[in-house]
Amino acid sequence: MPSLGDFNTNLTILSGNGDSVEIINNHILAVCSSVPICNYLAANGPAYFDGNAVGCNSIEEVKAACNIIPPCTGGVLKTWNGSIGDDWNDEDNWNPIGVPNICDSVLIPGNTVTPYLNSETIIAGLRMLPNAALYQNGHNLTVNGNVIVDNASIGNGLVETLFINNSPDVIHIAYSSVYPFLNIRGYWGELTFEGSNFQKNVSVTDSSSRTGTNRISNNSFLAIIFP
Numbered sequence: 583m584p585s586l587g588d589f590n591t592n593l594t595i596l597s598g599n600g601d602s603v604e605i606i607n608n609h610i611l612a613v614c615s616s617v618p619i620c621n622y623l624a625a626n627g628p629a630y631f632d633g634n635a636v637g638c639n640s641i642e643e644v645k646a647a648c649n650i651i652p653p654c655t656g657g658v659l660k661t662w663n664g665s666i667g668d669d670w671n672d673e674d675n676w677n678p679i680g681v682p683n684i685c686d687s688v689l690i691p692g693n694t695v696t697p698y699l700n701s702e703t704i705i706a707g708l709r710m711l712p713n714a715a716l717y718q719n720g721h722n723l724t725v726n727g728n729v730i731v732d733n734a735s736i737g738n739g740l741v742e743t744l745f746i747n748n749s750p751d752v753i754h755i756a757y758s759s760v761y762p763f764l765n766i767r768g769y770w771g772e773l774t775f776e777g778s779n780f781q782k783n784v785s786v787t788d789s790s791s792r793t794g795t796n797r798i799s800n801n802s803f804l805a806i807i808f809p
Contacts, residue, residue, distance in 0.1 A: 584635070585613035594790060595622040602628035605638065613647070614638035617787060620648035624748055624768030625790045649724060649747045649767070657685030657706050664695030668717075671700055687727065690714040692734070699723060710734035710758075718742040718762055728771075730754045737761030739781070748789070760784075770794065775801050783807065 586605075595603060595618050603622060605614060612635035623629060629641050637643055660682040666674045673680045675697070682688050687707030690697065696715040704724040710716065712733040716723075720740040726747045735758060736744060742762040746753055749769040756776040764784040766773070772794035773786070784806040 583608065584610050586611070586616040586619060586638075587613055589616040589618050591617040591787075593618040595619070595627065596790070597622065597625070597627040602630060604630045605634060606630065607633035608638075609633065609635060611635055612637040614644045615647035619644065620650065621768060621787060621790060623648055624650050649726070649745060654685030654706050654726075657683070657687060659689060660686045661689045662691065662694060662697055664697065668695050668698045669700065670697045670703065684726070690716060690734075710736070718744070723762075725749075728752050731756070731758045731760075733757045735759045735761075737781075752794075773797070775799075777801065780804060780806070 614631065623645055631638055631640050631644055637647060658678065661677045662675060663677050664675050666672050669675060671681050676682065682705050684704045685706050688705050690710045692711045692713030696717055698717045698719045699721040700719060702722050704726065707727040708725045709730045710732065714734040716736050717738040719738065720742050722743045722745065724745040724747065728749050728751050729746050730752060731754065737760065739761050744762045744764050746766045747768055749771060751771040753766060753769055754774045755778050756774065758778045760778060761781045763782045764780060766786045768787065768789045770789045770792050774797040776797065777800045779802045782804055784803060786806065786808050
């Protein structure tokens with residue numbers, strides 16, 4: 583069996599009482615990043631992977647495939663200013679100067695030059711103020727943290743995905759237009775969708791240890807899936 587991708591997405595793997603997940607000695611098994619496994623690892627469930635094909639041969643490989651990123655340290659808030667143009671990867675378009683890295687959070691004010699991604703991008707948090715816009719330009723954007731989008735626009739209608747992973751406190755999208763596929767995984771806190779227009783499929787999977795509430799009202803969805 584080369585993949586666990588056919589696992590029932592409604593399956594919940596529980597940890598406790600000294601139990602753990604062990605997947606070993608399956609030499610053709612290269613894909614272990616199924617929804618149940620990813621949710622279990624995102625909730626810090628103990629696991630051991632060994633003797634499998636590359637991609638499923640260690641917990642680090644599986645977490646990477648699940649987009650489970652270790653906690654960041656040393657990140658700063660980067661504010662978009664667009665002083666040079668629309669290129670996300672131009673360090674002079676940011677304050678403080680420098681392109682946001684995997685541990686940085688991003689603030690995009692309204693009524694500024696719209697930033698364009700030109701590569702796959704990972705950041706630690708995203709806040710978009712009213713009248714802000716962000717064009718993914720056909721590239722995926724991964725946010726490993728909190729997301730607040732108020733009266734703003736994400737994406738420009740190309741084939742692209744916005745991944746939101748392991749948000750600890752809040753995912754808040756209100757009165758906004760979201761054009762990419764939206765994939766939310768392993769969130770712990772509050773989820774709010776209000777008065778927004780989602781142009782492509784939305785998939786939402788929470789952490790088994792989530793304590794926040796879901797508030798979903800007055801939206802337009804192509805499709806929304808809660809596995």
